[in-house]
Amino acid sequence: MDEEYDFIILGTGLTECVLSGLLSVEGKKVLHMDRNDYYGAESASLNLTQLYKRFRNSEPPAELGRDRDYAVDLIPKFMMANGEMTRMLVHTDVTRYLEFKQIAGSYVLRDGRIAKVPSTEMEAVRSSLMGLFEKRRAKKFFEWVQNYREDDLATHQGVDLDKTPMKDVYYKFGLEAGTQDFIGHAMSLHLDDTYMTRPARETYDRIVLYTSSMARYGKSPYIYPLYGLGELPQGFARLSAIYGGTYMLDKPVEEIVYDDKGKFVGVKSGGETVKAAKVIGDPSYFSDESGKGKGEDKIFLEGRVVRAICILKHPIPNTDDSDSVQLIIPQNQVGRKHDIYIAEVSSTHNVCAKDVYIAMVSTVVETNDPEAELEPGLKLLGPIYDKFVEVAPIFSPASSGSYDNVFVTRSYDSTSHFETVCDDVKDVWRRAIGSELVLKKREDGEGIQEAA
């Protein structure tokens, strides 16, 4: 432990593990620690014993089956098939350690009914979500998206993606409020309606990501790792280790040590201080749950998200008995400011016993009774065998870290995918390394010996 590191990384959540892997590949000397005796921090997947211990401090009921069959995620996220996380996995070759399956369907609540989100523009114009005339207008809108070429003004049809607000684009194509909801929330996956007044490019990019992800495997834009999301941090941790990263689990961090100017010196654990040039850590290492405590000046509370992990003995009703779904309840449909998301996975993804379904309902907290806010989602699930509710703070770093060499990551937000996690990886990289993250394809094939 006398060694000095380039980076100490605290917490083995996905963001930290991706950074650890990329930094090690880059030749940085990394020490990665976690206070828990398992990988993944908030992005871990727990077995039944761990799950009941965390939420109930009790043993799981025997009828749920074998412990080892379960890998229950703590955060509800899927991977966009054509998204940035997929690209990071492929470029780092971490895909070697993992196996993925599709999420079987994507649904949206509309006028109290669950409807399938059309998987293509063609399906969209055939869907029951729109009347005949609206379909024609929507078709024109999707044709515009599809034909848009950056360098061909004629294809822009007068829209400047960097200037025209999205609501003006909707107006231009004459789209009804319900269609706007569907495009803005079910396809662009905006959590609220603030995007309407922002330039259209953001939404345009999201529609393109959605449709290209959809086009990749067909059933939904989402893919999911077998054995749960907790496999992702483990995969990147292995990448880091292969490139010399040192891993220490079950290491309580007693203190983050600063010099008299407040600059980072090292991390104290087990009475010993390990030194490093820089530290990267998840917000929990810089605060207690309320956001107070030592290091509270490093982070600020952005908001809170409420999540209910529900164990079901049946698929979510009205979703065509799908083994996995995403179901979005747009804010307008239930008089809220933020959408409610439901993510369901099952034994198909090796995360629970046969005939068990794990559904997670989540939203951004708006009131003093967060659990009640989930009600519109919970009531779509049918009988719930057991339910674990948690309100989690969402922290953001309070400073860039350029002064104190402390680079805090963001908490996992309420979006349904990993795009913001990738944004955070790039942001921390930029702050900690001082240049843009460029993903290089690994050429070494990890020492693979292959017969032709």
Add this chain to the structure above:
Amino acid sequence: MSAPAAAPAEAPARPVQVKLVLLGESAVGKSSVVLRFCQNDFQANKEPTIGAAFLTQRCRLEDKVIKFEIWDTAGQERFRSLSPMYYRNAQAAVVVYDVTKSASLEQAKTWVKELQRQANPNIVIALAGNKVDLVRPSSDSDEPSTPTSATSDDDEADDATATPEDDAAEGGDEEGAVAASESRRQVSREEAEEYAKECGLLFFETSAKTGEGVVEVFTEIAKKIPLDHILASTRGPGGAAGRGAGRGGPAAGGASVNLNEEESAKKDACAC
């Protein structure tokens, strides 16, 4: 990662992919054993494992070809921080100890327990006491590995037989060359063998340096693995080669997606 749907004209010896994990205390020679097996090579004073932790090697057994996908710990065992992903779906494990360090056998025993608790219940475990070259009289070090008739290394032209090592090379141990003598031995063959028998493990003494016993470890594992079962389950719809195998059948519902499919040309070369 996933196997192509079905090879148009299936060759008779379609390889059976077997995930094999290495376990054992740091510096017992885990990587060296694999290097010997896969590349018939040995590096004295090998640095701790960096950058190469995923080797494959084919092994012929009667009419079948086994493709070992060998996972190295990448140093994550050092502070007992191996992830569950590491054992996931492993069909075989080689737990290595150092015959000159009795503590390494104790460590090996805890790894065996861990495997029995965490890994696939049908996993085939081999216990390998490495660095026997250090406890042999030096005149005896010409002992080549003796590949059994069941084995042929079809990856490399040179058979998996040890080439004489440079005498200056050190004895598979970071401590450097020491006069080889039985007195360095801390773990008797009998003691380890008895433990292995009790726990139902295959047992070998090996030398990654000379090659002694190394090929046998893998051949015996290959013989003990239920190959037909693995082959059957990977042929099922959606069964991915290797990873999904050995779990008593293909995972239910829907094929796995291959994220690398855009680079299929490149992948095809190694997807068997």
